[in-house]
Amino acid sequence: MSSAGAGMPSMIDFDRISRDRLPALLRSAPKAELHIHIEGSLEPELIFQLAQRNGVALAYPSVEALRAAYAFTDLQSFLDIYYAGASVLLKEADFFDMAWAYFQRAAADNVVHAELFFDPQTHTARGVDIGTVIRGLHHACQRAHAELGISAALILCFLRHLSEDEALATLDAALPYRHHFIGVGLDSSERGHPPEKFARVFAKARALGLHLVAHAGEEGPPAYIESALDVLQVERIDHGVRCLEDPALVRRLAAARMPLTVCPLSNVKLCVFQDLSQHNLPALLDAGLCAMVNSDDPAYFGGYLNQNLVETFAALPQLGARQAYQLLRNGFEASFVAADKREAWYRMLDAAFAGAVTAG
Numbered sequence: 001m002s003s004a005g006a007g008m009p010s011m012i013d014f015d016r017i018s019r020d021r022l023p024a025l026l027r028s029a030p031k032a033e034l035h036i037h038i039e040g041s042l043e044p045e046l047i048f049q050l051a052q053r054n055g056v057a058l059a060y061p062s063v064e065a066l067r068a069a070y071a072f073t074d075l076q077s078f079l080d081i082y083y084a085g086a087s088v089l090l091k092e093a094d095f096f097d098m099a100w101a102y103f104q105r106a107a108a109d110n111v112v113h114a115e116l117f118f119d120p121q122t123h124t125a126r127g128v129d130i131g132t133v134i135r136g137l138h139h140a141c142q143r144a145h146a147e148l149g150i151s152a153a154l155i156l157c158f159l160r161h162l163s164e165d166e167a168l169a170t171l172d173a174a175l176p177y178r179h180h181f182i183g184v185g186l187d188s189s190e191r192g193h194p195p196e197k198f199a200r201v202f203a204k205a206r207a208l209g210l211h212l213v214a215h216a217g218e219e220g221p222p223a224y225i226e227s228a229l230d231v232l233q234v235e236r237i238d239h240g241v242r243c244l245e246d247p248a249l250v251r252r253l254a255a256a257r258m259p260l261t262v263c264p265l266s267n268v269k270l271c272v273f274q275d276l277s278q279h280n281l282p283a284l285l286d287a288g289l290c291a292m293v294n295s296d297d298p299a300y301f302g303g304y305l306n307q308n309l310v311e312t313f314a315a316l317p318q319l320g321a322r323q324a325y326q327l328l329r330n331g332f333e334a335s336f337v338a339a340d341k342r343e344a345w346y347r348m349l350d351a352a353f354a355g356a357v358t359a360g
């Protein structure tokens with residue numbers, strides 16, 4: 001498939017959308033966000049507020065000192081500080097407040113659909129009941145729908161640095177809340193923890209009718225993407241940017257229209273790419289892959305969804321209106337929603353781009 005891409009509407013003349021209109025168009029267009037760790041949306045200000053509310057001691061004296069520590073050299077250096085930040089989350093209201101803050105920012109970015117990752121093991125390890133976590137997040141999803149018009153869903157992630165037995169116990173503990181989450185994912189330290197380590201728990205989740213996704217090919221090799229597909233049978237790959245090292249794998253991903261939830265600012269902050277101008281997003285689209293842009297852990301990586309989009313397009317002159325449309329459409333295509341909802345979003349997206357075409 002060429003860079004013309006799947007599902008491109010023939011009636012929109014993308015060549016007549018000038019580059020200088022792109023930032024405003026990217027900001028105002030309707031969007032789906034499919035790769036956001038809700039614990040990664042915890043801003044330093046809220047970390048301090050919750051620490052005070054819950055009497056939790058922090059290793060940093062101030063918001064500024066904490067923010068200054070956000071200089072990461074790789075995934076693990078980030079995860080260490082990310083898990084420390086999450087230590088302030090104890091009560092249902094804390095999980096609600098965190099997710100509600102995210103939804104307000106997402107609404108400002110014109111996100112109309114969000115599938116939120118959450119890491120229950122980060123909290124149950126500190127004695128927090130899994131029901132406390134899920135109920136707080138679920139209430140925020142309900143309020144986001146009612147008050148902001150955002151359709152929202154939860155995806156429970158297993159921490160891959162822990163054992164599969166612990167993941168199985170987590171899934172069992174979450175089953176009373178089965179109706180509050182739509183899928184399972186796999187995150188945390190990638191290297192040395194291949195997807196196949198979680199074959200049984202993903203088989204069990206599949207049997208329960210849950211959607212399946214996994215981080216693969218962020219820091220780990222293309223072989224991890226293959227085993228996420230072959231062993232875990234995932235429906236989306238989170239990140240997946242290292243797939244380009246294996247041309248046969250790229251062909252397979254493109255033929256299957258396997259979504260890759262790419263996170264450009266995250267990739268730069270975690271040193272997967274040296275800077276945004278080096279990012280392989282244009283090459284992923286040129287290869288016909290179903291890639292889209294996401295924020296990953298926006299409180300830690302320098303921005304929410306619109307920031308990711310606008311900065312990425314500013315840094316990569318190969319990306320124009322056609323690619324903007326394709327990325328946003330891919331986000332809706334890859335979302336776990338009913339077809340009629342998706343079709344309605346495609347129409348909204350078409351209207352946004354058609355409105356940006358200059359006359360003449």
Ligand code: ADE
Nearest residue numbers: 037187188189215296297
């Ligand atoms: N948990 C939160 N953010 C993550 C990322 N980018 N990769 C793996 N695990 C994560």
Ligand code: ZN
Nearest residue numbers: 037187238296
């Ligand atoms: Zn992630």
